[in-house]
Amino acid sequence: MKTIQVSALMTCVLLLAGAAGAQTVTINNLMNYQDNNWIDDMWFVEPGAILDHFPFCRGSNQDWGWLHDVTNSIPHGATGIQSATVTIVSWKIDVESGEDDVVYALPEKPGATTSIIRSGIELGLLKGYNEAPTTVSWSSDGQVFGYEDLWSVTTFQLPADAIEDLWNNGHLYFHVDIDQTSYDGMRATIESSLLRVTYYAPEPVTPPTTAVYRFWSPVTSSHFYTIDEAEVQNLLTNYSWAWTYEGVAYYAMTDDTDWRAAPVYRFWSPLVSGHFYTIDEAEKDSVVANYSSDVWTYEGVAFYAYPVGQQPADTLPVYRFWSPLVSHHFYTMDETERDYIIANYSSDVWTYEGIAWYAYAP
Template sequence: MLLIAVSVVLLPALAGGATPAIELTYVPPYGGAGSLRGRVSGVNPSDYAVAVYINVPPYGWWTKPSFAAPLTTIQSDGTWTCQIVTGGQDSYATEVAAFLVPDTYNPPVGDGQSCLPSALYAYPYVQTARYQTIDFANCDWRIKVAHDVVGPGPNYFSDSGQNVWVDTNGRLHLKVMQQAGQWLCSEVIADRSLGYGRYSFTITSGIAGLNPNVVLGFFTWQDCVPQYHYREIDVEVSRWGDAGSPNTQFVVQPWDTAGNRHRFEVDPSGDPGGVTTHEFIWEPGEIGFRSYYGGFTLTPAAGDFIESWSYTGGDIPPAGGENLRINLWLMNGLPPTNGLPAEVVIGEVTYLPYEPAGVYRFWSPVNSRHFYTTSESEKLKLEQNYSHVWTYEGVAYSAPATGGRANLAPVYRFWSASLSAHFYTTSEAERDKLINIYSHVWTYEQIAFYAYADGQQPPGTAPVYRFWSDKLGCHFYTTDEAERDKLITIYSHVWTYEGIAWHAYALPAGP
């Protein structure tokens, strides 16, 4: 189960300087009974209360424990308890939200709204999602579940291991199947928002012979932003109930606006293994779509292209809080025309940020250490003027050269004249320690590039492993698992493994 908790503090601090805050200490398991429990701090408990809401698909958000008692009392020690399962489908709530409000506050009634009123978020809150999760493409994905029909379709969605699973080769399987008289569909949701960039997914099987009533979707989506058409950008594989229609489409919502949809046919037999890759490159003024044969590649060969389409119309959504989703579902909830289950296998998903850059790797046999840079001028200088000291080894991986995008962290670069070595870190604590305590050893140079901290990485990235050598007096960084294992198993007398430094792209990135 994945619990996503976000605490936002917007109330003023008390006289003593304490900051009002709320947290959850126990969340009943999905499908079970029990009370929600939590704790508040930074307030006088007698002056505040907690407003609790649950979201039960497809019925929306509901006040708990009841309309008659919309506020939960806070005990003198700051703890509180709220019964959130009071009937109906309450035990199947997928989201729970709790707000710290004055005890005189009259909270808005939750009686089935699709979104909570924005006014509630002016108060400190905590919100959690109760989903099963899977690890695919180096990213956590929530598995959608609904015990009554919801969109798209509408359909039932299952988080069963028979509907959604990752095999031993790391491929994602999505299945539509019938169980106990109900057709169950599948959907996974990336657990973080990514923003502008290149989104790609590779289908290794399932397109050939896909039933006309079955839809495979790869798309971005954000709830509660109808003004941007939910930030929905789609690649969809389906014949939409008509066996004679094209089986693939690129869409910028709303789909029924002239010029917002491009339909075409994909024949997977154009690749020897039946593999096809489909992607969109989302920029502020353009969305470029393309499909090609084979697995993901930075620059597809001209002969591999199946279709490409550029959209520059007026419905390009701005990047915001959207998440990437993949689903397999039934058009209008209609069963497959042949009455048989349908399965699609996704080999890989890759996200490349807007304007990534190659991280160049150099080796110095003179100093027995590596150097990394995204700077073309530094690379050229070493190659032209210091080739007797530095040997260019190629692009180690790719990373954004600039920040400003979701979840990116700066990689700070230091130089030590006494060690003749560079050091790189995303840790602000490490950075400050070197600046404040070890400035006689380390000199801060600049932000080298940007990367993703462990746990914040998008799909398609790879961990960068960090080693330290007491003998050589330097660090080493690599995405290569074979290099990592070699240092750990054969050269442990020289190198000590320190863990994952950050996550980046194992291949040079760029549209």
């Protein structure tokens, strides 16, 4: 077995299976509070919430579900699914008191609860904290002492018909029917759901990498990043008074040879005289749709990198900051630089926005 990616959101593992040496790639797709959407009725408990309080602790008439979408994580060249499991971490499932929380799998979100019972694939019951205990670090003001110890974990092996739906559609909907057979006040809180899918697929191809060069301008108080040697030479030759070369920021890719890679989009703002980069396609589309070109001009793909959750084990995070003071973004792989900014600048100067993407160290 060869691990080729380690991540909380997605893990890829290569296995040599069987006499024929068939390869498989396993991906992990995690859903938690970060995926909550009140319109879609998703209620993964948020950090710091009181575990036995609404809206996250829900009763028999407050059933809900979530969609695991792995469309963008299917390995290139995949020919099918070998196996799949879903693992649900939940809180205070009182099985001994008669609580029965039934989990269903469906190809799409149903229009009505009756559709779930009629057409859903019943996976089984959530396990209680005595039968399948697990540990989740939890702290919240007002929480009853000891309640933080009532976590449990349940793993369901998906049957063939659910796997077929997942392969055909690239997604699968899961629904929990809370306390299905009674209305005596039993409730359930769900922390996360992890879908693990093993595909028949070849090993990801090692991608060609290229240097991402970094410049700083004291004139515009902004940084500029490019893989274009001609752009680099132009700045060095003609704009040395405005742009200071700071070296190689990190190594990225020139294409998506590796199926886990994604384009990093580049924008230029004549309004604030700065560039903006994002790997988030939804963010890119929002900027294009909501800002005219005299505010943000889309310049195309700058390079390719790995989205959070799809990174190989030998890559490092690139951190993103936003400055409301100078209206510019800043990106760095240097943890010391990141920590210095966080420690020495307030959020109205530099706001830390998390990991932008993953790339290779210089």
